[in-house]
Every structure is written in structure tokens, then in C-alpha cells.
Amino acid sequence: MPFSHLPPPLAAALAEQGYSAPTPVQAAVLEPDALGRDLVVSAQTGSGKTVAFGLAMARDLLGDAETLPRAGAPLALVIAPTRELALQVSRELTWLYAGAQARIVTCVGGMDPSKERRALAQGAHIVVGTPGRLRDHLERGALILTGLRFVVLDEADEMLDMGFRDDLEEILDATPDGRRTLLFSATMPRPIVALAKRYQRDALRISTVGDDRGHGDIAYQAVAVSPADIEHAVINLLRFHEAETAMLFCATRDNVRHMHAALVERGFAAVALSGEHSQNERNYALQALRDKRARVCVATDVAARGIDVASLSLVIHVEVPRDAEVLQHRSGRTGRAGKKGTAVIVVPYPRRRRVEMMLKSARIAAEWVEVPSAAAIRAQDSERLLTTLMAPVESSEEERALAARLLESKSAEEIAVALVRAHAARLPEPEELIDISTRDRGTAGVSTAHHRPGFDDVVWFRMDIGRRQNADPRWILPLLCRRGHITRGEIGAIRIAPGETYFQVPRAVAGRFSDALKRTATPGAEDESGIRIEPSPEPPRAPPRKQHGGANDARRPGGKPPFRRHDKPKGQGPRPA
Structure with missing residues (x-):
């Protein structure tokens, strides 16, 4: 329906x-039964809720007038969890209320508090801020x-998660009883239900989160990888999608x-x-994303709250979210805003x-x-390059002159090849990943990796860990x-026995492999350097085991290594047993 009334x-x-x-x-807050009431609104990020609460306040703030009265003590207070979200809300309300001549003051951390106090003293219709800064102005008497x-x-749930309960309660306790409270x-x-019960009266509950709780314009994907390949998977996903941001x-x-x-x-x-970045560093990072100097942002959940980048089309969960x-x-x-996005x-x-x-x-x-895969990524690169080159272009006289000089000394094919190489040179190389789909399990009591061509002349090695250590x-x-x-390609079959593990290495690399093992060994160490690895005769085939199906059956997937991994950050590899 169109906007009305x-x-x-x-x-x-x-x-x-x-x-x-x-x-x-936005339509829900404009319904007749929502007028004049406190509201509890469940709405997903990106649903237009900033404009929604701007519209919900409009009739009470303006009445029958087309402009607001002279600014004095604020008529409306908007509290947001982060500086970025508060600034975003302030920008939205500024254009929405520009015709009503609204004076909007923003109070957030990282800005000069003395300037904010002067702005408040000059009068404001709407104040937008973060809980900590608003509480500070309130206690100093600058915020009336x-x-x-x-x-x-x-985003009230985010504010409580971030520990702003005390700040919110002090601010809300200082507000007059007759005010309307809109909780989004x-x-x-x-905790949100308790907050609403304490500070709202006969609130109308509005929910625009339907049965399909996922965002309608987001395509969700999931990829299963070896824990050691998380980083490589992220790189290949970035290269394949080549998202604007x-x-x-x-x-x-x-x-x-x-x-x-x-x-x-x-x-x-x-x-x-x-959390370790200063406000200036955050400002620089966000501006780099907006002006396209950067195309990828790596962030924690808390640090990313309130960030709104219009060109963002790809989200990658490098680590599995703790909940839905x-x-x-x-x-x-x-x-x-109607744009399509992908979340992986x-x-x-x-x-x-x-x-x-x-x-x-x-x-x-x-x-x-x-x-x-690397092949799929290169195929995508080729298609993207062809699309770019086939698009019509407007050329300047200088560019046409340079093209003519090139054609005098090189053929069109040679120029095209040079262009393709130049395009490929600026792109990061894709990664090769462990193939987790090809491993099969033997029925003779050992696990075997698939045999690949080129492993006819091999040397067997033995490790002193096996199924009992969750190998x-x-x-x-x-x-x-x-x-x-x-490399992974230089490791052949792997056989895991109860107390030891055997594997193949081509004879051509066995010598340097043994030398490297000696250099990286630390006898008695508790990490992977303490695992003894040495040449071995070919292992015998173990007899079939009885299938008890008990809790000690170490053949189930997801086994953990018996050592502490120091080379990967927490959460990106197997944990100690």
C-alpha cells in the first residue's frame, strides 16, 4: 500500500x-491500533525500522503543523548500541525530518563531548546517541x-548483550511518565521482555519476523571443510564471488x-x-569500504554492530555462529533494500x-x-573478464591514439593475451583444499586414505599415535x-591402527622428508613436535574388530588431535583432547 495520512x-x-x-x-507502525501506544517491535536488521520509528513519532511531534516549534529541550530520544548505528539513525532522521525543520543532535563516543553539550544547550528536537555518552550528558545536566x-x-537486545543495562535504566528512569516508548x-x-514490562504501558506487540526467519533477500549457503582448510576456503569463496564488498x-x-x-x-x-581498534581506525576502515579502497572487512560480532555499507553483497561466517x-x-x-545478498x-x-x-x-x-575449486574460480574470472571487455565503452582521443600505436607493433591476438595476463596478475591465487569426500574406511579395522597414481614406489612411515588418541x-x-x-599431494595411503598410524611417502621425497622430521622434532614435547615419526615396514592388515558401538569407538568422525595446535588461532582447528 502507498504511504498515507x-x-x-x-x-x-x-x-x-x-x-x-x-x-x-513501516506499515505496521502506521496502523490505527498502533497510534498513540507504546510499541514492542520485532524486526530484522535492514527491514526499514529507522524510517518506521521516524514515521511513528511524526504525528505526535508535528500535530497539524508542517514544521516543528523552536528547538529547546528534546522531544524525542533515540538510543542505539553503537556509534556507527547512532550516526546512521541520525542521517536517516535528518533527511526524513528535513522539511519539518527538525534540529537533530547526535551524542556518541569518539566525538568531542564539549561540542555535544553546546549543541544540546542550543536546543534540539531529536537527540540520537549511545547509552554511555547519553548517561554522561544526563549526569552533567546537559541532557534535559x-x-x-x-x-x-x-536494537535493544544488542544493548543488553553489550552490558548497557545500567545506563539504559538510569536514562529511562529520568524520562517523564507520559512519554511513549518504542522498543525495537x-x-x-x-531480559528484553522484562525491560518492556518495566518501562512500557499496555504495549502493542508487532512482529514482522515471519515463519521464514531468514532474510528474504539472502541466499544461505554452507560449505563443509577440513578444520585446517578454513582459511583456504575463505580465500576461494572471496575469489569466486568477487563481491563488490x-x-x-x-x-x-x-x-x-x-x-x-x-x-x-x-x-x-x-x-x-x-575491539582493539581505536575510533579513528574504525572510521578509516569504514570510509575505505564506502569509497571502494577496500572490498573486504574482517570483523567480530560486536565491532560490526551498526555498520551499514550499501554495496555489501557477501557475508562469510569464518567461524560458526554460536546460535541462530x-x-x-x-x-x-x-x-x-531489495538487493540480493549471499551468506556463506x-x-x-x-x-x-x-x-x-x-x-x-x-x-x-x-x-x-x-x-x-581453483578451476571453477578461473572459469569465473574468464567470464567476468569477457563481460567487462564486451561492454560498450566511450574512448577518448588519447586512448584511441594509444590503441593505434599498440596495433602497429602487436597483433590483436597478442594484445588480447597481454590484457588477459594483466587482468590475472592482479588477482590473488586460489587455494587447493583437502578433498574430504574421497576418504573411505577399510573393513579390516584400519582407516585408509584413497590411493593416488604415482605411489607405486613408496616408503612407509609410522607415527606413535592411533585410534586410541583420536587420530x-x-x-x-x-x-x-x-x-x-x-605437500598434501606427496602423502599416499594412511592406515590408522589402535595405537599407531602408518602412511606412504614417495621414495623420491622420503630422504628430505626424514631430514625435515628430525629438524622439527622435540622429543617429549606435548605439542605435535613431540610425536615420533620414523620409517617403517609396510604395516600388516589388522583383523576385523568386533563392533560394540560403545563410546570408545574412535572411528567416528570428528576425532580430536592429542596435542595443542599453536599455529592456528583459537576456533580454526581441532582442539586438544
């Missing part, structure tokens, strides 16, 4: 911005709330730092956001079942796909590559 200045502002009809949440008609809590939250956990989510600041360094090393234009709500919050950064969950294969259950509980239909080829392979300085 709105004050003329707001209707004109919406038309100028290209709004033809309200989103579901006695004339308040509206309080809006934007993507989720409704118990992509956001990668990690669980900790250490993992953000590691992932960001890995991307920059490979030639990606990437920035990082985590976090998955939706992260993914909701893309697929906004990188799943270490031992956690696949957990992720499947999480997706089922969230009623999200995610497609399980393979990590893009598993998926983490044994990268261990051998690190200890022996060889």
Missing part, C-alpha cells in the same frame, strides 16, 4: 528518496529529558587479526574491525551436524555446496605437511 513534509521526503510503499514494519514525548530503543529488537529474549565474521579479535593478515598477504584489499540469532544478525548486513557458513566437517540443527531451528533453508587423516595430513615440509 502522513504529515506533508515527511511524505515529500519519502517521495524524494524513492519510497513508493512502506515495508512491513523533562519534555520528552518519545523514547526509542533501537530483532529478538525477544527474557564482503564482510567476514570471526569470533575473537585474535582471529580477526590473523584472518586480516592472511588476506592482505595474498593481495586482498581488506580492513579489520575489532547471531547467524541472522551477521547475515542481515547484506540483502538490504564455513563449517569444519566435525560440526556439520550442529550447524544443520541450528539452521533447522532457525527455519533457514541453506544449500550445502562445495568450496569453489584422523583430516588433521594428520596438515600435521605431516608442517613437520615434513612436503
Whole structure:
């Protein structure tokens, strides 16, 4: 339905911005039964909720007038969890209320508080801020709330998660009893329900989160990988999609730092956001994304709250979200305003079942796909290059003159080949991943990796760990590559017995493999350097084991290594047993 019954200045502002009809949440707050009431609104990120609460306040703020009265003590207070979200809300309300001559003051951390106090002293119709800064102004007497008609809590669940309960309660306790309270939250956990019960009267509950809780404009995908290949999978996903802007989510600041360094090393234009970055660094990173100097942002959940980048079309969950709500919050950064987005969950294969259950509980239909291979990525590169070159272009006289000079000395084919090479040279190389689909399990009591051509003349080696220590080829392979300085392609069959593991190495590389093992060994160490690896005769085939199906059956997938991995950040590899 089109917008109706709105004050003329707001209707004109919406038309100028290209709004033809309200989103579901905007339509809900304009319904007759919502007028004049407190509201509890469940709406996903990117659903147009900022404009929604701007519209919900309009009739009470303006009445029959087309402009607001002279600014004095604020009439409305909007509280947001992060500086970025508060600034975004302020920008939205500024254009929405421009025709009504609204004076909007923003109070957030990282800005000069003395300037904010002067702005408040000059009068404001709407104040937008973060809980900590607003509380500070309130306690100093700079923020006067006695004339308040509206309080809006934007992303209230996030504010409670971030520890702002005391700040919120002090601010809300200072507001007059007659004010309306609009509470917007993507989720409704118990603390939010308790907050609404304490500070609202006869609130109308509005939910625009339908049966399909996943965002309608987001395509969800999941990829299962070896824990050692998480980083490689992320690189291939970035290369395959070549999104205008992509956001990668990690669980900790250490993992953000590691992932960001890995991307920059490979030639990606990437920035990082985590709790260790200053406000100036955050501002620089966000501006780099907006002006296209950077195309990838690696962030923690908290650091990414409130970020809105219009060109964001790809979200990669580098580490599995802790629950479905976090998955939706992260993914909701893309697929906004009618644009399509893609959210990919990188799943270490031992956690696949957990992720499947999480997706089922969230009623999200995610497609399980393979990590893009190097061949698939290069094919995509070729198609993208052809599309770019076949598009019509307008050339200057200088450019045509240079093209003529090139054609005088080179053939068209030679120039085309040089162009293709130049294009490929600026792109990071894709990675080769461990194939987790080809391992089969023998019926003779040992696990065997598939036999590949080129392993007819091999040397067998033995490790002093086996099924009783949860040995598993998926983490044994990268261990051998690190200890022996060889590639995955130089490791043949793997046989895991109860107390030891045997594997093949081509005879041509066995000598340097043995030398590397000696250099990387630390006898008695508790990490992987303490595992004894030595040449061995070919192992005998073990007799079939009785199938008891007990808890000690170590052949089940997802075995953990009996050592502590120091080369991977927390969460990106098997944990100690």
C-alpha cells in the first residue's frame, strides 16, 4: 500500500528518496491500533525500522503543523548500541525530518563531548546517541529529558548483550511518565521482555519476523571443510564471488587479526574491525569500504554492530555462529533494500551436524555446496573478464591514439593475451583444499586414505599415535605437511591402527622428508613436535574388530588431535583432547 495520512513534509521526503510503499514494519507502525501506544517491535536488521520509528513519532511531534516549534529541550530520544548505528539513525532522521525543520543532535563516543553539550544547550528536537555518552550528558545536566514525548530503543537486545543495562535504566528512569516508548529488537529474549514490562504501558506487540526467519533477500549457503582448510576456503569463496564488498565474521579479535593478515598477504584489499581498534581506525576502515579502497572487512560480532555499507553483497561466517540469532544478525548486513545478498557458513566437517540443527531451528533453508575449486574460480574470472571487455565503452582521443600505436607493433591476438595476463596478475591465487569426500574406511579395522597414481614406489612411515588418541587423516595430513615440509599431494595411503598410524611417502621425497622430521622434532614435547615419526615396514592388515558401538569407538568422525595446535588461532582447528 502507498504511504498515507502522513504529515506533508515527511511524505515529500519519502517521495524524494524513492519510497513508493512502506515495508512491513513501516506499515505496521502506521496502523490505527498502533497510534498513540507504546510499541514492542520485532524486526530484522535492514527491514526499514529507522524510517518506521521516524514515521511513528511524526504525528505526535508535528500535530497539524508542517514544521516543528523552536528547538529547546528534546522531544524525542533515540538510543542505539553503537556509534556507527547512532550516526546512521541520525542521517536517516535528518533527511526524513528535513522539511519539518527538525534540529537533530547526535551524542556518541569518539566525538568531542564539549561540542555535544553546546549543541544540546542550543536546543534540539531529536537527540540520537549511545547509552554511555547519553548517561554522561544526563549526569552533567546537559541532557534535559523533562519534555520528552518519545523514547526509542533501537536494537535493544544488542544493548543488553553489550552490558548497557545500567545506563539504559538510569536514562529511562529520568524520562517523564507520559512519554511513549518504542522498543525495537530483532529478538525477544527474557531480559528484553522484562525491560518492556518495566518501562512500557499496555504495549502493542508487532512482529514482522515471519515463519521464514531468514532474510528474504539472502541466499544461505554452507560449505563443509577440513578444520585446517578454513582459511583456504575463505580465500576461494572471496575469489569466486568477487563481491563488490564482503564482510567476514570471526569470533575473537585474535582471529580477526590473523584472518586480516592472511588476506592482505595474498593481495586482498581488506580492513579489520575489532575491539582493539581505536575510533579513528574504525572510521578509516569504514570510509575505505564506502569509497571502494577496500572490498573486504574482517570483523567480530560486536565491532560490526551498526555498520551499514550499501554495496555489501557477501557475508562469510569464518567461524560458526554460536546460535541462530547471531547467524541472522551477521547475515542481515547484506540483502538490504531489495538487493540480493549471499551468506556463506564455513563449517569444519566435525560440526556439520550442529550447524544443520541450528539452521533447522532457525527455519533457514541453506544449500550445502562445495568450496569453489581453483578451476571453477578461473572459469569465473574468464567470464567476468569477457563481460567487462564486451561492454560498450566511450574512448577518448588519447586512448584511441594509444590503441593505434599498440596495433602497429602487436597483433590483436597478442594484445588480447597481454590484457588477459594483466587482468590475472592482479588477482590473488586460489587455494587447493583437502578433498574430504574421497576418504573411505577399510573393513579390516584400519582407516585408509584413497590411493593416488604415482605411489607405486613408496616408503612407509609410522607415527606413535592411533585410534586410541583420536587420530584422523583430516588433521594428520596438515600435521605431516608442517613437520615434513612436503605437500598434501606427496602423502599416499594412511592406515590408522589402535595405537599407531602408518602412511606412504614417495621414495623420491622420503630422504628430505626424514631430514625435515628430525629438524622439527622435540622429543617429549606435548605439542605435535613431540610425536615420533620414523620409517617403517609396510604395516600388516589388522583383523576385523568386533563392533560394540560403545563410546570408545574412535572411528567416528570428528576425532580430536592429542596435542595443542599453536599455529592456528583459537576456533580454526581441532582442539586438544
